[in-house]
Amino acid sequence: xxxxxxxxxxxxxxxxxxxxxxxxxxxxxxxxxxxxxxxxxxxxxxxxxxxxxxxxxxxxxxxxxxxxxxxxxxxxxxxxxxxxxxxxxxxxxxxxxxxxxxxxxxxxxxxxxxxxxxxxxxxxxxxxxxxxxxxxxxxxxxxxxxxxxxxxxxxxxxxxxxxxxxxxxxxxxxxxxxxxxxxxxxxxxxxxxxxxxxxxxxxxxxxxxxxxxxxxxxxxxxxxxxxxxxxxxxxxxxxxxxxxxxxxxxxxxxxxxxxxxxxxxxxxxxxxxxxxxxxxxxxxxxxxxxxxxxxxxxxxxxxxxxxxxxxxxxxxxxxxxxxxxxxxxxxxxxxxxxxxxxxxxxxxxxxxxxxxxxxxxxxxxxxxxxxxxxxxxxxxxxxxxxxxxxxxxxxxxxxxxxxx
Amino acid sequence: xxxxxxxxxxxxxxxxxxxxxxxxxxxxxxxxxxxxxxxxxxxxxxxxxxxxxxxxxxxxxxxxxxxxxxxxxxxxxxxxxxxxxxxxxxxxxxxxxxxxxxxxxxxxxxxxxxxxxxxxxxxxxxxxxxxxxxxxxxxxxxxxxxxxxxxxxxxxxxxxxxxxxxxxxxxxxxxxxxxxxxxxxxxxxxxxxxxxxxxxxxxxxxxxxxxxxxxxxxxxxxxxxxxxxx
Numbered sequence: 001x002x003x004x005x006x007x008x009x010x011x012x013x014x015x016x017x018x019x020x021x022x023x024x025x026x027x028x029x030x031x032x033x034x035x036x037x038x039x040x041x042x043x044x045x046x047x048x049x050x051x052x053x054x055x056x057x058x059x060x061x062x063x064x065x066x067x068x069x070x071x072x073x074x075x076x077x078x079x080x081x082x083x084x085x086x087x088x089x090x091x092x093x094x095x096x097x098x099x100x101x102x103x104x105x106x107x108x109x110x111x112x113x114x115x116x117x118x119x120x121x122x123x124x125x126x127x128x129x130x131x132x133x134x135x136x137x138x139x140x141x142x143x144x145x146x147x148x149x150x151x152x153x154x155x156x157x158x159x160x161x162x163x164x165x166x167x168x169x170x171x172x173x174x175x176x177x178x179x180x181x182x183x184x185x186x187x188x189x190x191x192x193x194x195x196x197x198x199x200x201x202x203x204x205x206x207x208x209x210x211x212x213x214x215x216x217x218x219x220x221x222x223x224x225x226x227x228x229x230x231x232x233x234x235x236x237x238x239x240x241x242x243x244x245x246x247x248x249x250x251x252x253x254x255x256x257x258x259x260x261x262x263x264x265x266x267x268x269x270x271x272x273x274x275x276x277x278x279x280x281x282x283x284x285x286x287x288x289x290x291x292x293x294x295x296x297x298x299x300x301x302x303x304x305x306x307x308x309x310x311x312x313x314x315x316x317x318x319x320x321x322x323x324x325x326x327x328x329x330x331x332x333x334x335x336x337x338x339x340x341x342x343x344x345x346x347x348x349x350x351x352x353x354x355x356x357x358x359x360x361x362x363x364x365x366x367x368x369x370x371x372x373x374x375x376x377x378x379x380x381x382x383x384x385x386x387x388x389x390x391x392x393x394x395x396x397x398x399x400x401x402x403x404x
Numbered sequence: 405x406x407x408x409x410x411x412x413x414x415x416x417x418x419x420x421x422x423x424x425x426x427x428x429x430x431x432x433x434x435x436x437x438x439x440x441x442x443x444x445x446x447x448x449x450x451x452x453x454x455x456x457x458x459x460x461x462x463x464x465x466x467x468x469x470x471x472x473x474x475x476x477x478x479x480x481x482x483x484x485x486x487x488x489x490x491x492x493x494x495x496x497x498x499x500x501x502x503x504x505x506x507x508x509x510x511x512x513x514x515x516x517x518x519x520x521x522x523x524x525x526x527x528x529x530x531x532x533x534x535x536x537x538x539x540x541x542x543x544x545x546x547x548x549x550x551x552x553x554x555x556x557x558x559x560x561x562x563x564x565x566x567x568x569x570x571x572x573x574x575x576x577x578x579x580x581x582x583x584x585x586x587x588x589x590x591x592x593x594x595x596x597x598x599x600x601x602x603x604x605x606x607x608x609x610x611x612x613x614x615x616x617x618x619x620x621x622x623x624x625x626x627x628x629x630x631x632x633x634x
Contacts, residue, residue, distance in 0.1 A: 305496070401503070
């Protein structure tokens with residue numbers, strides 16, 4: 001008889017017990033795959049979000065990343081137009097976006113509030129970053145084309161100032177030279193980033209208005225967007241050595257949130273996987289230990305007929321592995337169904353700490369993850385069988401034959 | 405003057421074999437200096453009451469248990485000092501077993517039970533099939549080859565066990581109370597079958613029994629009492 005067929009027949013000897021064990025292996029496998037798939041989805045979402053937010057690669061002057069600026073744009077890029085033109089010649093570079101970091105006071109005449117702002121091409125930013133700003137009121141573009149400079153206000157800042165689209169405000173900031181400058185602006189829209197703390201201070205304006213306010217023709221940095229996030233390491237490895245005068249910083253060196261969430265999830269899901277592995281191990285051990293006791297006399301008979309202890313153990317290992325295979329296959333199928341069904345169910349995760357918006361509950365499917373989990377499940381079940389059957393296979397034959 | 409009968413060398417020979425068991429604090433002598441020589445092709449019964457040591461003697465002869473003193477020769481080769489793996493490999497090829505409770509593997513069909521010793525011996529599939537079919541034919545179970553043991557009567561199961569013991573043509577067959585669970589008619593058929601197949605396969609039988617129906621068919625009957633062979 002084929003050894004696997006015999007193993008399967010032995011698994012079916014006590015159908016209810018084997019079924020419960022297979023069920024536990026199935027649930028364990030499904031839980032690991034769904035939880036890990038959710039972690040992978042979260043990592044991917046955060047990775048893309050982080051890369052979109054700062055750009056795949058950020059180009060700035062070397063001092064920009066190394067020192068604090070005493071005045072705005074002190075370490076800005078004066079030659080950003082030439083750099084942009086040069087970078088966009090690379091076919092892998094999709095877009096290069098200039099950004100100006102600024103801060104100061106925004107006033108409605110009665111009240112002045114500190115702001116943290118960015119001068120950027122909002123439409124181009126939106127095209128690259130997707131809906132990174134949720135428009136609550138007004139529009140993202142200039143209120144009156146060709147009219148006065150416009151800004152986007154964070155929701156909480158707008159509430160603080162009692163400002164609405166069309167309202168006139170004044171921006172006040174320290175210039176690059178160290179003086180004070182003010183610019184009148186019109187509120188084009190009220191927006192939210194999803195981060196409550198950020199929305200209290202947020203201002204977006206265009207690059208020209210920011211430069212005009214800071215009295216400078218520099219930008220703080222250039223955000224380089226590539227065709228794919230996966231290209232970032234390769235392009236970085238080529239760009240940085242070719243331009244030693246500037247600093248090139250990849251997205252992952254500026255994505256602290258991504259790394260902290262990933263570290264946290266790795267620990268949580270690692271612990272979850274460990275607990276599931278222990279449960280499956282003990283369940284399979286228990287099932288096979290009972291089978292071993294029940295079949296002690298049979299083990300003695302097979303040993304008398306000339307089977308070596310290793311051959312007896314191998315038989316039980318095959319049985320354990322079969323339980324693992326059936327559990328892994330069933331668990332993989334169920335996890336696959338969950339992956340396919342979740343987009344249609346439309347479940348939402350609650351907002352993470354510090355954020356005001358939730359995100360969809362989706363689960364990624366990954367071939368390496370499925371393969372690794374399935375192999376681990378089979379190995380776990382086989383190991384459990386190996387451990388419980390070793391002693392019985394070594395039992396003195398006469399003792400085993402006399403087992404009742 | 406008729407020619408002298410050829411002297412058949414013993415298949416198994418025991419010289420001063422002793423075996424002790426620990427029973428709590430006391431030491432029990434199960435075998436006390438056993439001497440026994442069984443010639444090739446012989447059908448030998450060891451008779452005796454329960455606890456006399458006959459099963460222990462058979463376990464030692466079948467290399468299922470080790471001996472504490474003396475020597476054990478199988479086909480002239482000393483077995484006493486062999487380790488468990490060596491004894492297993494010898495059992496695999498040269499010793500067959502028939503148990504009182506048949507000890508068939510319940511998930512294996514009749515054919516697979518009989519085939520198992522050949523599978524262990526690593527014989528080619530075609531040879532295994534030929535031998536299994538021939539042996540099942542000899543025990544009259546060719547038509548029941550695909551049945552499971554629990555679909556057979558006690559006599560049929562013991563015939564499967566006999567087929568399993570003899571299919572590899574062993575030099576020695578150890579049978580422990582092979583007719584104890586059978587009615588008289590079936591027991592007689594099983595003994596006849598054992599004798600017949602033993603002769604055709606050239607096997608030597610060493611049988612532990614206290615069944616007179618069995619001993620009546622044996623070439624030699626030895627009695628065991630308190631670990632001593634009479």
